[in-house]
Structures are given as C-alpha cells and as structure tokens.
Amino acid sequence: MATGRTHRPATRSRGIPEATVARLPLYLRALTALSERSVPTVSSEELAAAAGVNSAKLRKDFSYLGSYGTRGVGYDVEYLVYQISRELGLTQDWPVVIVGIGNLGAALANYGGFASRGFRVAALIDADPQMAGKPVAGIPVQHTDDLERIIQDNGVSIGVIATPAGAAQQVCDRLVGAGVTSILNFAPTVLTVPDGVDVRKVDLSIELQILAFHEQRKAGEDGGAAAAPTPQAAAAAADQGPDGDVPAVMPA
Template identity: 95%
Template sequence: MATGRTHRPATRSRGIPEATVARLPLYLRALTALSERSVPTVSSEELAAAAGVNSAKLRKDFSYLGSYGTRGVGYDVEYLVYQISRELGLTQDWPVVIVGIGNLGAALANYGGFASRGFRVAALIDADPAMAGKPVAGIPVQHTDDLERIIRDNGVSIGVIATPAGAAQQVCDRLVGAGVTSILNFAPTVLNVPDGVDVRKVDLSIELQILAFHEQRKAGEEAAADAGVAAAAARKESAEQGPDGDVPAVMPA
C-alpha cells in the first residue's frame, strides 16, 4: 500500500488556491452524507447550502478541479466524492503519528474518522515512561526515545502534536528532523518550522474567544434595539401629551 512519504497531493502543482483547498473537505463531508443516503446527483445550490458556502463560490472552486455540473441535472455525487478525495490525497494510505497521549491525544487516537478518511494511526508516542506499552485505542504507546525510528519504519510524513505547550517545539523539531513534512498542532503555541513543512494549528481557546466576541456583539445589538424601542415609545407618549405634559382634552364632535 502506498504511504504518505512517496505520494503528495497534486493540488499545489495544479494551481488550486489555498482557500479552495480549505473548502474541499467541507464539500467532501456534504457529498459523503449524500452518498450514504444513495442520492445520485445534487445541484450546486443544494451542495453549497449543505457545505455552508454560496453556490457561485462552489462553482468557482469546482472549476479548478475541471468539474462542471450538467445543466438541469447537477453534479454526480459519487464522481465528485472520488474527484475531491483524489485531489486531497485521500485515495491512498497516510500513516500518522500522534505525540502526546494525554486526555486530548487519547481522544484523538480513539477518533473513528481517521480510517474512513484515508488516515491510519501508525503509532502513539509519549514521553512518560509509565505510558510505554499501555494500549490506547488498541495501539501500544511507545516512548519518545524511539520517535525517529518509528517515523522511519512507518514511512510517516504527517505528525500530530498533542503535548503541553512547553514540549511542542522540541517535538516539532524532532519530527521535522526525522522527515515529517506536515504537522497538525493542538498545543497552545506557535511552532517554528523550515520552508517546505506545513503546519495546521487547532486552538480551541481561540475558537471560543471568537465565539465570545460574536456573543458580545449580539448582546450589544440587542441592547441597542431595546433602547431604540424604548426611545420610540417615549417619543410617542410625549407626542400624545399636551405642551405641559397633560393629555389634551378631547374636542366635542
């Protein structure tokens, strides 16, 4: 079976923009759900809504893949699943190592979505000697002393860092030195890597802070709306009163 070390996705060489690449997994997730329901075709509007983008952007993204829907019919779901999977490099086996088997690392190891999406957890690695040999998700944890050998023996090019922040850069340096060229970083720190190494950072605290910003903005908008309603009510009440604030007498018919 092919490994990630010898086969790289063709997206960059084909000139597909990074923004489009970032949306391809969204389309694939929506298409996979349609495929599981045996839906044969889908319109750009329906697929865009399922993926959370607008249909014009979707059609533009698919044009980079050389995929154009049939007017009045839409896109062939199974073909698009294959086409996007191929562009993302998911039609081959990608061995992955996870370094740092604490609560987060163990949760990642137990995640069932890796295998169905073209990724195989080749090894779990931790610096705690007490963890060595213990099975997590059916895989025995190995010590960091063997990190370079593990990467070499399994042909690993993708590493996941789930260590505390203080250990992340050292782990990153060792991964890169051993030949890893793509890193998914869950540690709450910025990693410095050489050219040619791709890093994707997942920071849950940042995502929560962004949500807090939106909640604060919504609360401010609601408060402003309430104030506007109160002001309008006050103006209406003032207009219905006389010049001295008294309700004007009703003139006889």
C-alpha cells in the first residue's frame, strides 16, 4: 500500500486555484452522499446546492479538473468521486500522527471519518509519561521522546498538533525536522514553518467570533441600526474572500 511519502497531490502542478482546492472536499462530501444512495448522475445546480456554492462557481471549479458534464444529463457521480479523490490525493494511504492526546487529541483519534477518507492514524504521541502505553481508540500512546523515530518508521508526512499553545511551536519544529511537510494545527497559536511546509489552522474561537459578528450585524439590522463591530469581528470581516466567503478552516 502506498504511503504519504510516495506521491503528492497533483492539484498545484495542474494550476488549480487554492480557493477551488478548498471547495473540492465539499463537492466530494456531497457526491459521496449521492453515491451511497446509488444516484448515477447529478446536475450542476443540484450538486452546487448540496455543496453550498453557486452553480457557476461549481462549473468553473470542475473546468480545472477537465470535467464539463453532459448537457441534459449532468455529471457522472461515480466518475467525479474518483476524479476529485485522485486530485486530493485520497486514492492512497496517508499515515497521520496526532501529537497531544488530551481531550481534543483523543476525540480526533476516535474520529471514524479518517479511514474512509484515505487517512490512517499511524501513531498517537504525548509528552506525559503517564500516558505512554495507554490505548486511545485502540492505539497505544507513545512518548514525544520517540517522535522522530515514529515519523521515520511510519513514513509520515502529515502531522496533527493538538497540544497547548506553549508547546505547539516546539512540536512543529520537531515534526518538520523529522520530515513532516503538512501540519493541521489545533493549538491556539500561529506556527512558523519553512518554505515547503503547509499549515492549516483550526481555531474554534475564531469561528465563534465570526458567527458572533454576523449575529450582531443581524441584530443591528433588525433594530434599524447596526452596532459598531468589535475589533475581533472587524478583523473577521476583513478576512472574508472576494466573494464574501469565510473559509470553514482558517489558513495559518
């Protein structure tokens, strides 16, 4: 079985915009649901509605994949599932390590969606010696002293950081030094990485602040006068894309 070190997704080399790449998982989720219901074809309007985008944007995104559908028929669901999975690099096995097995890390380890989407949790790592050897989601936790060896032994190129903020940069540096080139960061801090390393940041507090901004704006509209936004909300609004979209996962 192939591992994450044998292949990189083709999206960048094919010139697919990052905004399109960010929407491909949304299309794949909607298509997978259609496939599970044995739906053979889907129109751009139906798929766009299921993915939460407009149909013109969907057709533009699919044009980067070389898929244009068939007039009067739509898109072949199974073929699109394969095509998008291939572009995202999900037709192979991606070993992943999770560092920081507190409440969040343990919840991630127990998440059943990784395996069905091409990701295998190869190791769980924590700095607490008392955690060493304890099984979480059927996987024994290993100590951070062995991080580099674990990365090398499992051919890992994707790491998940679920540590406290104060430990995240050091863990990041060690992951990168061991050969990890993609990091999903749940720690509430911004990581510094060298060129060639991709970081995606998941910050639930930021997402809640964005929702608070929209709730405040709606309340202001209902009351006839919008209240002045908080600095956090103003920053959230400034981070919106040219189409007014706020990404579900904020890039670092």
